[in-house]
Amino acid sequence: MAHESQPMRINQLRIQNYRTLRDVTFKELAPLTVLCGPNGSGKSTVFDVFAFLYDAFTSGLRASWDRRNRISEIRSRGSTGPVTFELKYRASISGGNPRLVTYRLAVDERAGVPVVVEEKLQWTTALGSGRPRDILSFENGRGTTWDEETGEATTEELASPDLLAVSALGQFQSHPRVKVLRDFITGWYLSYLSVDDTRNIPTAGPARRLSQTGDNLPNVVQYLQENHPDRLNEIFEVLARRVPWLERVESETLADGRLLLRLKDAPFSEPVLSRYVSDGTLKLLAYLIVLYDPEPPTVIGIEEPENQLHPKLLPILAEEIRQVSSRSQVLVTTHSPEFVNEIRPKELWTISRGADGYAGVRRASDDEKVLAMVKQGAQLGWLWNEGYLTSADPADV
Incomplete structure (x- = not known):
């Protein structure tokens, strides 16, 4: 029997010894996960876990390690042992039955250099259950892989x-x-969008995906104009509904080879340069380009989307994010009750630091009092403002 292809999603994430996250587990993660809490609680640290893994896989572990000032700034204060990440997710090969998969990565440091002390990838052998099989198991650069064709294990050694x-x-x-x-x-895709960067005038040339800071926004508009005009028009239509006076967005190549982004207001005959457009309009455009990507990222991370956006736009942005979570798993950190009002209890996690300085997390749906009030019509953002979300308010710290 054929199975419809489902997007891969992280079902569980455990983090050990990573800064303030000495031992934190997120279980049964929803397609949309929103994290709220006071300043300094650890929201950005959770976000950085995803950034650390992404950097390690795209730029190399050494670069990701050095970028964060090595073990002294990465490992939890007062702790020993490796920094460890464990992902559980479901995946399939060639349309087969989805299997529960576990990936475990433990990293330590020797003589200032990161060392992978353990790396293990396991797949279950039957749908929903069965004995896990080590597809890959390595320690300190040496290990074994399972050959799927021969059914035999092969010893490997990395450089x-x-x-x-x-x-x-x-x-x-x-x-x-x-x-x-x-x-x-x-x-x-992890967003660290800066409105100042979106006003950049880069060298002309299409770019398939928005950079983390958004400094190639004109290049992505150019790419969509050339390769996916229907998708770009869809983005413009959504943006025009949210910013009614905005008619269109276009990119223009200058004589010196740089690319200019221009936005046209309906009441005026000529478009204006992006440097003269409001922060909120540019940031909303950038978010929509990420969310409506023709080849959507597997995971999208958005940190504090409320910055530079009018509060009335936040429920709208939450609606757009929820729609894209059917094809990409989305993680959002926020301080905005207006945004949280649009979130469901299973999607919302609070984070705070205890007396020992380490962070703990709790899902809103695990609080019976919160669930009862939501069933009576209360919104989570209102409950947050009123102090009902345990550990999400600075007064609780």
């Missing part, structure tokens, strides 16, 4: 213990299950 076996072997078609994970993680 260096700071290399990720999944990243290296996932480039080969002979390791399809490893490739699925590598493609999944390298397909993430």
